[in-house]
């Protein structure tokens with residue numbers, strides 16, 4: 091079998107990839123949300139994969155892996171990798187999890203990170219309302235995640251910082267300010283209110299930065315310890331920071347009992363080497379759509395497990411092909427796998443143009459692993475075509 095074409099189209103909030111072959115078997119994958127500017131970088135990889143056997147996934151990847159970098163520039167390479175696994179699975183008549191070593195669990199845990207339809211105000215009352223709403227969701231999440239401090243706009247609450255906020259960006263930059271006494275107390279009050287509203291059965295993870303200085307991160311972590319969060323994520327780096335910052339994370343991790351989490355923006359196993367070998371964090375969270383794909387994520391999970399570090403993958407924004415790929419790889423990960431962040435369909439018509447997902451998708455906080463070949467979901471092409479832009483009209487053509 092040989093690769094004959096690589097196509098790319100914008101569908102809703104996502105760039106979709108289609109890798110075509112001379113065998114009539116095609117692979118699909120997606121880029122993490124809101125990155126239409128990656129279309130050209132993706133298509134520039136076409137000549138490097140056409141003519142190769144897509145079922146020799148690693149051999150194809152050795153030819154393109156050096157063209158990626160930290161988020162968002164790892165996306166084109168990562169998306170091709172996932173489409174290759176889809177082809178290899180379909181060609182073999184096996185779900186991708188079988189090709190990645192086989193499943194060790196029949197259902198995978200997910201947590202609510204992306205579902206946020208409460209425009210919360212940054213007050214204890216707002217956090218309590220968010221907790222009550224997440225508790226009321228039908229998914230039965232075992233734990234949920236909330237944005238605090240520099241992740242989101244709490245950093246703009248008057249008096250939160252001692253001085254000025256250096257970065258107005260949504261995705262901040264390391265050391266964006268100095269948190270005031272009032273600011274530390276405000277975070278604790280908000281998380282305590284949400285903790286109360288969630289009730290005793292639901293855990294709470296906190297997405298925190300980037301933006302902290304090391305001392306501020308330690309001060310806040312110690313203040314939050316009595317509330318027992320699942321983890322504190324991306325305090326120093328994360329989102330779009332193009333380096334891991336392992337030595338600085340280690341200072342925080344050794345100073346608090348709260349598990350410290352990072353890694354969603356990093357590309358390739360090499361970027362996790364110091365984080366893992368240096369025991370710089372307790373949990374790593376690569377995104378398959380940014381780290382280099384499913385096999386790369388699995389390798390990192392195994393290496394982390396060897397070092398006593400846990401794995402909670404990032405959630406590929408709000409895309410259903412990313413969701414399916416996460417289910418496949420998560421089924422194969424060792425016992426250090428906690429849960430992945432649940433991607434949602436955006437816009438909601440995504441659920442109409444895809445078939446193969448369980449319905450309901452999430453039961454008691456878990457998704458059942460399905461057994462169809464490849465990543466196991468397919469386009470309803472007749473419906474999906476309607477949402478293509480004019481320039482992408484040929485995406486589904488033979």
Ligand SMILES: [Mg+2]
Pocket residue numbers: 297323324328354
């Ligand atoms: Mg995050």
